[in-house]
Amino acid sequence: MLTINCPKCSRSLSFNYASPGDMVMCRDCNIHIQTALDGTSVLANYYIDSSKLPPRLDDRLCANCHVIISGGGVWEGQLRFCGPACWEHYYYPDFCANCIAETTAESPSSNSRFNGIGTDFLGRYGDACPNCFSVIRRRWFLVFLIPTFPLGYYRVKYCTSGNAVTGDRTFKARHMPPERLRESSSRTPA
Numbered sequence: 001m002l003t004i005n006c007p008k009c010s011r012s013l014s015f016n017y018a019s020p021g022d023m024v025m026c027r028d029c030n031i032h033i034q035t036a037l038d039g040t041s042v043l044a045n046y047y048i049d050s051s052k053l054p055p056r057l058d059d060r061l062c063a064n065c066h067v068i069i070s071g072g073g074v075w076e077g078q079l080r081f082c083g084p085a086c087w088e089h090y091y092y093p094d095f096c097a098n099c100i101a102e103t104t105a106e107s108p109s110s111n112s113r114f115n116g117i118g119t120d121f122l123g124r125y126g127d128a129c130p131n132c133f134s135v136i137r138r139r140w141f142l143v144f145l146i147p148t149f150p151l152g153y154y155r156v157k158y159c160t161s162g163n164a165v166t167g168d169r170t171f172k173a174r175h176m177p178p179e180r181l182r183e184s185s186s187r188t189p190a
Helices: 084-091 097-101 178-185
Strands: 002-005 012-015 023-025 031-035 041-047 074-076 079-081 117-125 135-143 146-158 171-176
Touching: 002 031, 074 084, 079 084, 084 146, 117 146, 146 178, 171 178
Parallel strands: none
Antiparallel strands: 002 012, 023 031, 031 041, 074 079, 117 135, 135 146, 146 171
């Protein structure tokens, strides 16, 4: 994964399948950026004029997770998303500096259930982060879908809106120490 700032518009960009040394494109200004091995980036010699691009053949695909949207969705200009989680992840794919500072790097690998027994996030503590849209949720061990043992609080950022059949959503999570819950819920936009 490669994360850089665009030298022209200063937007933070994340690319899942790029590495230092690759050439990438900013989604806002349509310019190509050459990345260096030391993490720096420079503008490449060419610019893509969006008016000369061919029309998008299939606007049924989510701009974030690239699945077919059967109905509705969220529109942002010419981009279409499955739901709010895909929209939020597309525009802010990582945790903001405040969320990173108040959490630890400990993260659950995944939530899984089999015949109603397993782990999942339930409830919500406070409002979403005004900067990166992450929320504080409590992780539980479930027995027959009944929350039995609390496993701690986590700041969770959903990457996709979820599968229509199973409802599973991909996520990123960071452990939230209990002593920081009160100060985190009262945070306001910067």
